[in-house]
Amino acid sequence: MSNLARHVAIIMDGNGRWAQERGLKRVKGHERGAETVRSITTFASNHPEVEVLTLYAFSTENWKRPKMEVDFLMRLLNRYLKNETETYIRHQIRFETIGDLSRFSPALQKQIASMKERTRDFKRLTQVLALNYGSQDEISRAAARLCNEGREICVRTLEEELESAKFGPVDILIRTGGDQRLSNFLLWQSAYAELFFTHTLWPDFTPEELESIIGEFKRRTRRFGGI
Numbered sequence: 434m435s436n437l438a439r440h441v442a443i444i445m446d447g448n449g450r451w452a453q454e455r456g457l458k459r460v461k462g463h464e465r466g467a468e469t470v471r472s473i474t475t476f477a478s479n480h481p482e483v484e485v486l487t488l489y490a491f492s493t494e495n496w497k498r499p500k501m502e503v504d505f506l507m508r509l510l511n512r513y514l515k516n517e518t519e520t521y522i523r524h525q526i527r528f529e530t531i532g533d534l535s536r537f538s539p540a541l542q543k544q545i546a547s548m549k550e551r552t553r554d555f556k557r558l559t560q561v562l563a564l565n566y567g568s569q570d571e572i573s574r575a576a577a578r579l580c581n582e583g584r585e586i587c588v589r590t591l592e593e594e595l596e597s598a599k600f601g602p603v604d605i606l607i608r609t610g611g612d613q614r615l616s617n618f619l620l621w622q623s624a625y626a627e628l629f630f631t632h633t634l635w636p637d638f639t640p641e642e643l644e645s646i647i648g649e650f651k652r653r654t655r656r657f658g659g660i
Contacts, residue, residue, distance in 0.1 A: 436655055438647045441477065442487040442603045442626070444618055445470070446610030447634030460505045465636035467513050471520060476640035478524040478558040482647075485559045485600045487531070489618050493567035496536075507541060510564075514544050518551065525557035531596045532566030533574075561600055568620035571595055597622050605650050607643075609635045625657050 445466060452462030470488060477486040491506060521528055528548045537545070545564075575594035579586050592598050603619055603626040611632040615623070629646050631638070 436604070436627075436651045436653065438480075438482045438604050438650055440485040440487070440601050440603050440622075441483055441605045441607070441643075441647075442489075442619055442623065443473070444489045444606075444608040444610075444616060445635040445638075446608060446612060448636060450610065451634040451636040459502060460509075462636055463506060463509055467509060469636055469638055470513070471517060472640060473638065473643060474526060474558070474560050475520065475524055476643060477560075478526050480647075483558065485561060487561040487563060487597075487600065487603070487619065489566070489616070490562045491532075491564050491566070492617060493533075493565055493570050494617070496565075507538065511541050511544050514548050518548065521548070521552050521555070521560075525555040526552060527555040527559045528552045529559055529561045529600070530564050531561055531571070531600075532564040533570065534564060536565055559600065561597075563618065567617045569617055571597065572621060592621065595621060602626070605629065605646065607631065607646060609633050609638050625655070627653055627655065 448462035448466040449459040450462070451465065452459050455461075474486060474488075477483045490510070495506075496503060520526070528551075530545060530549070534542055534545060572591070572595065575591055575596075576586055578594055579590055584590055597619060600622070603623045606615075606619070606623050606626040607629045608614070608616075609631050611630070611634075613630045619626075627650050629649070631642065631646075633642060
């Protein structure tokens, strides 16, 4: 049976380097990266196999960046959600998030909640933005909830408690930008994902390259620990 690319997850790396290579401020790379989010999400919504697209947008470690850049990223996310509402509606894309949103401003939290509500019944694609997300944080918070409730901690209960669990296991995990590490992204759900690392910086990543990766994925043999 051919591999099915049901859940694609992407670590969107390289925005800052893309801008610096062009003598631009790093924020210009983030702006261009947001355009790539639109093109890749739209492509995925029209792909016959992809049901879930999870994008690593802001990690629990990204707060360490300069305050000016972090503030810009928050504004960019708010603007993106406002500007892309019609794109989500037109392409029947359901918007979801994983991560701890409590550190975001009330206005941004309200915008995120509004997008979720407006798109909750769409079924062509679920786009998940990982926001203030770290897999270790997700797993530790899930374990703490189980402890507090006096429930058994085992593979089954822990997986059920993970907020990423409802989107299913990752089939393809892609990192753009040339680095070859997972950076605390979906460690549990990517246990048997096929990994792809590309030197393409995120602003230059295209639907054609994603299609090529999916083609290679379908040629791989997935054993899931078996023979």
